Amino acid sequence: MGPDRPQYILLPVRVGTIAASFAGALLLNFLPWPDLTLAPDFVALTLAFWCVRQPRLVGLGTAWGLGLLVDAGNGVLLGQHALAYSALAFCAIALSRRILWFENWGQMLHMLLLLEGAQLVALGVRLAAGDEFPGWSLFAGPLAATALWPAVGWLLLIPQRRPIEIDQNRPI
Amino acid sequence: MEHTPPPFFVRGPAPLVRLAFFASLSLALLVLDARFRYAENLRSVLSLAAYPLQQAARLPVALAEGVAGYFTSQSQLREENEGLRARLLASAQGAQRYEAAAAEASQLRRLIGAAERFERKSMPAEILYSGRDPFSRKVILDRGTQHGVRAGNPVVDEVGVIGQLTRAHAFISEVTLLIDKDQAVPVQVVRNGLRAIAFGGGASGMLELRYMAANADIENGDRLVTSGIDGTYPPGLPVASVVRVERDASYTFARVLAQPSAGVERGRYALVLSSEARLPPYPGEAAAERKAAKKGRPKKKDADGS
Numbered sequence: 001m002g003p004d005r006p007q008y009i010l011l012p013v014r015v016g017t018i019a020a021s022f023a024g025a026l027l028l029n030f031l032p033w034p035d036l037t038l039a040p041d042f043v044a045l046t047l048a049f050w051c052v053r054q055p056r057l058v059g060l061g062t063a064w065g066l067g068l069l070v071d072a073g074n075g076v077l078l079g080q081h082a083l084a085y086s087a088l089a090f091c092a093i094a095l096s097r098r099i100l101w102f103e104n105w106g107q108m109l110h111m112l113l114l115l116e117g118a119q120l121v122a123l124g125v126r127l128a129a130g131d132e133f134p135g136w137s138l139f140a141g142p143l144a145a146t147a148l149w150p151a152v153g154w155l156l157l158i159p160q161r162r163p164i165e166i167d168q169n170r171p172i
Numbered sequence: 173m174e175h176t177p178p179p180f181f182v183r184g185p186a187p188l189v190r191l192a193f194f195a196s197l198s199l200a201l202l203v204l205d206a207r208f209r210y211a212e213n214l215r216s217v218l219s220l221a222a223y224p225l226q227q228a229a230r231l232p233v234a235l236a237e238g239v240a241g242y243f244t245s246q247s248q249l250r251e252e253n254e255g256l257r258a259r260l261l262a263s264a265q266g267a268q269r270y271e272a273a274a275a276e277a278s279q280l281r282r283l284i285g286a287a288e289r290f291e292r293k294s295m296p297a298e299i300l301y302s303g304r305d306p307f308s309r310k311v312i313l314d315r316g317t318q319h320g321v322r323a324g325n326p327v328v329d330e331v332g333v334i335g336q337l338t339r340a341h342a343f344i345s346e347v348t349l350l351i352d353k354d355q356a357v358p359v360q361v362v363r364n365g366l367r368a369i370a371f372g373g374g375a376s377g378m379l380e381l382r383y384m385a386a387n388a389d390i391e392n393g394d395r396l397v398t399s400g401i402d403g404t405y406p407p408g409l410p411v412a413s414v415v416r417v418e419r420d421a422s423y424t425f426a427r428v429l430a431q432p433s434a435g436v437e438r439g440r441y442a443l444v445l446s447s448e449a450r451l452p453p454y455p456g457e458a459a460a461e462r463k464a465a466k467k468g469r470p471k472k473k474d475a476d477g478s
Contacts, residue, residue: 073222075310
């Protein structure tokens with residue numbers, strides 16, 4: 001959506017699409033990953049996407065509930081992801097107007113900061129709970145997630161696009 | 173006149189207020205969970221909600237395995253069958269000897285009046301996935317309280333101990349692996365019976381025997397098995413073998429590292445052992461029982477008690 005780019009008008013989003021995308025992200029998170037260092041957190045990524053695109057539909061409540069589900073599914077401290085996702089959703093909503101004006105690279109840079117920030121919140125919680133620092137590979141997951149940002153954006157907006165029909169009466 | 177915006181513009185509380193609300197809610201939950209363990213019921217409910225998704229996530233893997241299994245050739249199967257038959261023969265011999273030895277041991281135990289050891293039930297389980305938590309080493313099994321597993325049960329594979337079941341939900345359960353930083357196993361050196369406690373080494377994937385005196389009789393290559401004195405692990409299960417011993421005169425304790433014997437981070441299947449060992453009550457409980465009996469309320473003693 002830049003000032004000098006064509007702006008396509010999207011169809012209004014359906015709540016079902018958002019719910020389905022969150023279910024898919026949770027499913028991807030629960031996949032038996034062989035190596036977890038580069039496994040992106042799909043729930044955080046999807047959450048950030050919808051917070052940027054639909055800040056009035058997806059907010060902190062959704063983020064908190066999803067965080068609790070992720071916490072319970074992974075058997076970590078209850079509230080760790082809930083806190084991280086709430087902070088992520090807040091920042092994404094606050095920056096949503098700004099982020100959409102950037103091209104893909106600018107958006108990815110913003111996402112990188114947001115996702116690393118969420119990871120930092122989770123790290124802070126665990127350090128406060130008495131765990132030791134597991135190494136810098138902790139910050140590789142958000143990098144992988146950021147690399148997926150354009151693909152996720154393209155994929156999740158498919159249901160909202162309409163076919164481009166050019167005819168003589170409607171040249172746009 | 174009071175000035176309020178028209179309902180069209182009402183968007184609920186300010187974002188910062190919402191953030192503060194949810195953050196404090198999370199922090200309260202964190203404290204409840206980490207300090208007081210009050211959140212276990214909520215966790216069970218949530219894990220039940222996540223269960224269908226976890227099952228669905230398993231489907232593609234199961235499907236791929238099914239397809240791969242369908243296309244295994246007959247010669248491969250025959251080869252595998254031969255191998256398995258040979259292994260069965262080899263282990264049958266061992267099993268016969270084990271039976272004889274077990275009978276002899278129980279007879280001897282009766283002779284000296286020691287408590288008999290009971291067979292433990294075991295339940296095969298599949299490892300669904302490993303927890304996405306870089307801070308701890310946990311795996312999720314596909315057996316829960318509905319199948320009869322309980323928190324505290326030891327989990328083994330075909331070689332030795334891999335961990336302990338720390339949380340049992342309705343259909344799934346969490347196993348803390350041996351190498352987790354907070355996991356401890358009471359062990360014994362096979363060579364000389366020296367008792368020790370093996371702690372998980374975290375990211376290194378090793379075990380550490382802490383609080384071993386600097387002059388303790390322990391060497392490289394010593395095999396460690398469970399000692400069974402905690403009543404959780406049955407005695408004699410292989411745990412690890414010692415790979416490094418550092419003795420430094422300036423420290424009170426030796427630094428002993430051991431490599432787990434079992435495939436702690438490998439393998440898809442595990443065996444959950446029940447912990448229905450008959451144990452005498454803990455000293456505190458026993459004292460309370462005696463006091464109650466003295467007060468003139470004769471309490472029926474447990475069959476396993478005293």
